[in-house]
Amino acid sequence: MQKIVFFLLSIGFTVSSFAQDLDFVRIEEGTYTVGEDGAVLNPRRTVFIKEFNIATTELTNAAFLLFVEATGYRTTAERYCNAQVFEPGLEEFRWIQDSTAYWRFPNGVSRGGIGNKMDHPVTCISYRDAIAYCKWAGVRLPTFEEWEAAAKAGSTGKYFEGASEEKIEEYANIWHKDDHLKPDFSDGYMYTAPVKSFKANPWGLYDVLGNVFEFCEGRLPQDKGRKVAHARGGSWWCNRTSCAAFNTVFIGSVAPMASFSNLGFRVVRD
Template sequence: MISDDSRPERIPPIGSCCSPTRPGHDRPTQPGADVRTRPPDPARHELEQATVSGRRFLMGDSTGAGNRGDGEVPVHEVWVDNFQIDATTVTNAAFARFVAQTGYRTEAETYGYSAVFHLAVAADPEDILGQPPEIPWWLGVRGADWTHPAGPRSTLEGVHDHPAVHVSWNDALAYCAWAGRRLPTEAEWECASRGGLPGRAFPWGDEWGDRYRCNTWQGVFPTLNTVDDGWLTTAPVREFAPNAFGVWQSVGNVWEWCSDWWDEHYYSYSPNRNPSGPPAGARRTMRGGSFLCHDSYCNRYRNSARASNTPDSSAANIGFRTVGIAQHGSNE
């Protein structure tokens, strides 16, 4: 373990196979660049949109597969107004346009390190800054950031259509401000992921069938990934198939930031119309699981699965998608 005070001693977990929390930062920070909110501009944000009409749906885990402490119950009826959501997560190409126009530096770049999965590291030994004993498959890697997703010896070559990763909640918010967008609420995210299928575990239903449906772990976690689905880490955002709403890979691939503060008890008191999360907190909600999810350890690649992290945390399996600011009536 490297003990130099200028480096992180370890990267503590938030639980399970989720992404590590940046140590020593338990309060939200502000974006690292002065990016003011702009009117919506399709020329800035060119990702295809999926339109979700206003509707009621059952939010929460109806299958009994939820993880204790994640707050996936009670199942409750929620109404969400019409909204448009990115059909895919924000890609490296899209994030690069934002950075090119604003000069924005992500928090991983500012801090000088981020978390990389141990089988995917592209870095010299001296750039490995820590390995938490609770989740040893995560390494703190100096020089890991959105342009170097596996570490300083990696690039974006060949992955421009993959999700932008090593993006903190604050970074995602800065992108939204530039693009005239916002992050989805948990309720909007889950409604979009379900694709109109009530109570189902996955965007396509409850069964896997005879083919891979999303990018998760195959083999023995965390030491052997057989890569049967073709991907050790992230997959292109349009890999596999979209759900009935036209939303691609809402489960698996990368965790996606939502706008809500985190409270594992929120479902017991949340409003039943357009819930937007608790009024305050220390962590923000993430949805969808990632390429590290596996039934033996972290089965959070489900519509109702929830997790959280501090707003300045980043890792190789955290990305985001956005929602249009303009609403078009409740259609109720």
């Protein structure tokens, strides 16, 4: 990959512009319904959103590699050896801190790397890492409201048109078993899936439900005095009994320096 980057530079192609060569969907300026009736953290409300462009997929390993090759950036997990990973057999909501895990080996060195997974979403990324990428690439993270408006694709419920908890398998890479005691390859993937492996929402966005949680910008009432980041959309780990976060209204919280193997991001361009 480094040779490819140098070749592109030699013919006048900047690494930054190449990294931004993503597909985007334009979300028109207007009024959108977000949230859910009775929800404390994300109550139903009407919001006005200015026009923006959101990536059709989560950022991939390939795109993040270009950033690292161009800048020499070292992620939080590399610097502090604090990435949290999962392996079947753990109790619900139990993760393992693996000092060898980072974005190139998102589940630890012993569980293999990303050599043949360049089209998978990059993971073991902290909020700090996501912001660093965005600054380099000239993009940003979506706000709570922007992400939700794009994910709903004109719907006002928890799911966009065509999707439901019963039909989630068509649209999302999730965990299908009731617990995490044994591996689950029901949909062909135990961990991440290549982006665009499942159906897109009506506006052309892939993996807004499942695959990996996606960092967003926003603050919740409970955040006062706390350093916290938030992510949305559910992940490959989420199942119906333990998580069920694979919808358009759930908002999760994580420490800004935390790195998990089911957490990545999607970018916005103004």
